[in-house]
Amino acid sequence: MDYKQTLNLPKTDFPMRGNLARREPERLKRWQAMGLYQKIRETFAGKPKFVLHDGPPYANGMIHIGHAVNKILKDFIVKAKALSGFDAPYVPGWDCHGLPIELMVEKKVGKAGVKVSPAEFRRACREYAQSQVELQRKDFVRLGGVADWEHPYLTMAPRFEADILRSFGKIVANGHLSRGAKPVYWCTDCGSALAEAEVEYENKRSPAIDVRFKAVDEQDFLSRCHHVPEHEGKGPVSVVIWTTTPWTLPANQAVALHPDLEYALVQCQTEHGPERLLIAEGLLKDVMDRYGIEDYRVIAYCRGKDLEGVRLQHPFYQRQVPVILGEHVTLEAGTGAVHTAPGHGQDDYVVGQQYGLPVENPVGSNGCFLPNTEYFAGEHVFNANDHVIEVLKEHGALIHEEVIEHSYPHCWRHKTPIIFRATPQWFISMDDKGLRQRALEEIQKVRWIPDWGQARIEAMVENRPDWCISRQRNWGVPIAVFVHKETGELHPKTVEIIEQVAKRMEEDGIDAWFELEPAEILGEEAEQYDKINDILDVWFDSGVTHECVLRRREELGFPADLYLEGSDQHRGWFQSSLLTSVAMNDRAPYQAVLTHGFTVDEKGYKMSKSRGNVVAPQKVMDRLGADVLRLWVSATDYRGEMAVSDEILKRTSDVYRRLRNTARYLLANMAGFDPAGHAVPHEKMLPLDQWAVDRAWLLQQEVIEAYEQYQFHQVYQKVHHFCAVDMGSFYLDVIKDRQYTCQTDSLARRSAQTAMYHIAEGLVRWLAPILSFTADEIWEFMPGERAESVFLTEWYQGLQSLPETSAMNREFWEQVMAVREAVSRELEKLRERGGIGSSLEAEVTLYCQPPLYDLLRRLEDELRFVLITSEARLLPLEQAVAGAESALELEGMKILVAPSGHEKCVRCWHRRADVGSNPQHPELCGRCVENVEGPGEVRRYA
């Protein structure tokens, strides 16, 4: 007789292999067809809200793995929050304006205003951005995130553009706007500013000159130095600067020294007679060699900081300039003293801001000095170099001149050298209305994850200069203001005008401003005003999504519960959002900010094309599936760098298979199980099954806690450990016999099935945020009535804990497992000796002292099922025979294992003395006979 038919073997259609690359896209279609996102919204309507606000990726190029990490982490949170009973909407967005898109479009259609009209150019930008959004959306959707992909926010939507402008208007109304000047790359041939990306570095020959700046008050100067005894010296005292751009000297406002560098005052003889020159000590020899001076002597020393504030005479203008301090001063070249013209250099500008130096710019847009520039009016700056040198000579200020070749920025278009030129710009002032102070206060109130994020953004906000928000570009939201032609003041009704323009922009987008006739708004006043054509920095666009998205979308709300981006956004979006929100709302736009690290390769190096270590998310999804990618994200502690490599993904796939197979085995054992009719009440379940549910109950607390703390790698570790150890290695292995051999509808079997059912209900939800595709697939195979998708449910409430007072409580099973391990070790030894193969071929005798003896006694004759041996005898330790091995790590126990001498029951594979005792069933053991045609075996414990 084929007794196999009398067994309850596992059976399921749930595939063992995920086949994710093929199956995931099918499931995506189903989600889309059923309107999953909408269904989730409806299901959770009315629950407390949790708003995770999506930071917009820039709409340019294919998504890389960093994008994937970011979106997947967000999805974990949104899904876990739903399971915890929150209404957690997620509206994705894209950042659509800005220079990178302009540059891409320039390549295609040419420069705005040159080959195409600005209006056409903007149209082309809009089309390009839209195409990039589609490209990226496709990949984002593939990742499996639940989001309102049909209705994302785009910063280039007309309504959005209008709201950006309105946000700007609020900031103006609150008095944070200021106008100033700032040096930018400037091509005198283009007659316009260049972006950094439009600058190329090439070699150029330039004059390199050394110039004296005489001390106005020599006594003051000398009193700050440490003198070498008996060398007072004589002649004028000067600080010497070195520059390769003589033409910037008319705009000089200061001389910068490094605060901590050592400077030497040198007595020497020049064509002007005896004099004293200040040079950085570390460059002294080089400088003297350059000047050809052999006879010199140091007569005093000082640190740069000793001279702060000393007044110097400008070399040819009738004005004095201060000595200032800057960390940017180096000993790489020159004299260690840096001529500072804030209107003509980035460093100079920054340090000039700190000292409140004027940002003077005597150079016109064509590169010629303005008419009121003494000596040089009308001359082009590069031609003026010689003239400047002449004037310096006339004033006795030139010490040395030569010509050098060096790397110098050039216009990528004209290939001509460019200059730094201060131009009028708009700023959000950090201090005029206390924005910096208020922002710092708001930072305190936000929860930063990890907590060092707070120190990081604090330092940045403390030190940042005013935010320059204007750009002289085409693809962006206009700074829609009018400035009085003579006074330079904003129109008194600027705030109202902005709202009028915003209304027009709701219909026509940004073109509404560029095509606006000023008279339409200003009437007769139009004559007196200039219409500003600058656009806003794109960081402003994304920085006001709290206004344009959170406040505009009904399902969201201000402030957000969470912003979540890469750690680079402390300087970027977190800060731009904070500053605009404080400027507009006087509070931070978020309650909490979470940052993740960047992806690196297995050696910890950043990913780059040149290194060839780039891992493309598309490839991972095509080869291994989005769920494996998601599992990798969950497994990695995102607080530091996140390493990816083939091996790491391989390991991740291994874990995936383990999780999948655990779920599959649970499903396979629930074949024919209907929870409504077959579920066993908790108190009637066998103690071992109660224990298994208890493990799940405990784990669920930890899983929920880990999700709440955004510690996804803990979820990963714990759930995996549960599947591999608690379930695979112990519980599921032990209950096989009971599952397979007991009667189909017996309590023994239904009890285990009930446990597996509860465990599966828990497991499918723990996995859902991470293995979204797989969990939803498992969901479909689960028995019982249930919602359409796992994402429409909350945490499973059917798990119960095991009472501490139970005779077989947690501690009891812990001991049993320790015994089991000890027995396993002995069985392994026996196996190595060739004594047995399967553990069912063995019999084991345990010689124990109390309390272990009493503990194991409780299992009665079911101990053998826990040990998966054909016999398990329990005897007092005193009766231990020779050959019984002491159990390691277990007090008072000896173990004797031996091959069973009995026949193997063909049905349950146990070797029992009673095999064949029933002539009707000569191949069966006693309990199998009972299970096959009797009332069925009774199990009480395991």
Place this chain on the structure above:
RNA sequence: GGGCCUUUAGCUCAGACGGUUAGAGCGUACCCCUGAUAAGGGUAAGGUCGGUGGUUCGAGUCCACCAAGGCCCA
């Protein structure tokens, strides 16, 4: 060059208050099973905690410096 951060077995992670032979899972090796089978079970071997120097009776765990990486600046 500066600010912030990371560095524990091949991989991913644990390691309050400094204190027994540094843990887990995976992977690996070997064995078993063939009624989870492109599955499942067992046993074992792998770290001295990036490096150096301190504090301490005692440090992966505190301090200093260095190294290799990362983000953001310059």
